Amino acid sequence: MKYGESSFDILYLLFAVISGCIILRRARNKTEKLMGLSAVILGCGDAFHLIPRVLNYFSAGDFTAALGIGKLVTSITMTMFYLLVYYVWLGYYQEKENRTTTLVLWILALVRIALCLFPQNGWLQNSSDMTWGILRNIPFAILGAIVCFLYFRKKEERRRFLMIWLYILLSFLFYIPVAVGAGAVPTLGMLMLPKTVCYILMVLAFLLAVVKDKPAE
Numbered sequence: 001m002k003y004g005e006s007s008f009d010i011l012y013l014l015f016a017v018i019s020g021c022i023i024l025r026r027a028r029n030k031t032e033k034l035m036g037l038s039a040v041i042l043g044c045g046d047a048f049h050l051i052p053r054v055l056n057y058f059s060a061g062d063f064t065a066a067l068g069i070g071k072l073v074t075s076i077t078m079t080m081f082y083l084l085v086y087y088v089w090l091g092y093y094q095e096k097e098n099r100t101t102t103l104v105l106w107i108l109a110l111v112r113i114a115l116c117l118f119p120q121n122g123w124l125q126n127s128s129d130m131t132w133g134i135l136r137n138i139p140f141a142i143l144g145a146i147v148c149f150l151y152f153r154k155k156e157e158r159r160r161f162l163m164i165w166l167y168i169l170l171s172f173l174f175y176i177p178v179a180v181g182a183g184a185v186p187t188l189g190m191l192m193l194p195k196t197v198c199y200i201l202m203v204l205a206f207l208l209a210v211v212k213d214k215p216a217e
Contacts, residue, residue, distance in 0.1 A: 002057040005193070009050040016043030019207045025128065026210050031091030036205035038084035042199060045077020048217050068126035075116045079109050079140060085168075085202075086147050092209070093154050103148070108143040112136060133180040144172045164202060166189045171198035 020039030027033040035070045049070030056063040086105055090097055115121075115136040122129055152165035174195035 004186050006054045006057055008193065008196070009054055012200060013043050013047050013050060015200060016046070016203050018039075019203050023207055023210045028210075029091075031088060034084050034088050034091065035210060038081050038088065039203045039206060041077050041084065042081045042203065045074050045081070047203045048073035048077075064126045065124050068123035071126070072116060072121070072123045075136065075140075076113055079143070082140075082143055082147050082168075083109050085164075088206070089147070089150050089154070093157060095154075101150075105143055105146060108139040108146075112139040112143065115139070128182055128184075130180055130184065137176060137179050141172060141176060146167060148172075156169045160213055161205060164205060165181070167198040167205075171195050171202075174198070 016039050020036045020041075020043060023032060023036030024041060025036075027036055032151060049067065052063045052066035052070050055061070056067065086102075089095065093169075118132070118136075120129070121127065121132045121136065148165050148168040151161065151168060155162050155165055174191040178188050178195075179189050
């Protein structure tokens with residue numbers, strides 16, 4: 001199990017970061033640069049949690065604090081990732097920005113990050129407190145739901161991003177039970193694997209949009 005999961009985690013991180021760098025190198029406009037930046041942030045942020053997790057499998061050292069801090073960093077970078085995905089939506093579909101929507105998303109993101117910074121989360125102890133797991137994920141789930149709806153509403157207009165809304169939806173459906181209940185039911189942690197697959201598919205869609213398609217405006 002540890003070899004399979006560790007290999008998957010490492011390959012995912014390499015794919016996300018390398019794909020993001022390729023997108024940034026090939027980007028022809030601001031929207032495509034945001035695609036690359038979102039992929040790099042996703043991969044680098046997840047590395048803070050996944051690398052200590054892999055090392056924990058193969059070392060006798062105490063990685064409790066590293067794993068907890070890694071979760072904190074990942075929580076923040078995931079929030080940034082979905083904000084960038086929103087701005088990708090604006091550019092890719094050439095939508096006029098709705099300032100109210102943008103403001104709401106930024107408020108949700110900032111509230112989420114602020115809640116993550118509270119010491120009650122117990123990051124240094126790698127705590128899985130259910131109460132704080134619920135609190136910090138309420139604004140994150142609302143943010144994700146809004147971004148998911150925006151992509152769903154425009155899904156028929158550009159075939160390359162036809163399934164993005166579903167990848168977002170599934171990523172949250174797999175993530176929330178882990179974030180809230182993994183402390184009580186450790187086997188829920190297995191849901192992180194399909195959640196990661198959703199991220200891979202999103203990054204792949206970004207990569208193909210830049211490499212294969214005509215430029216997004």
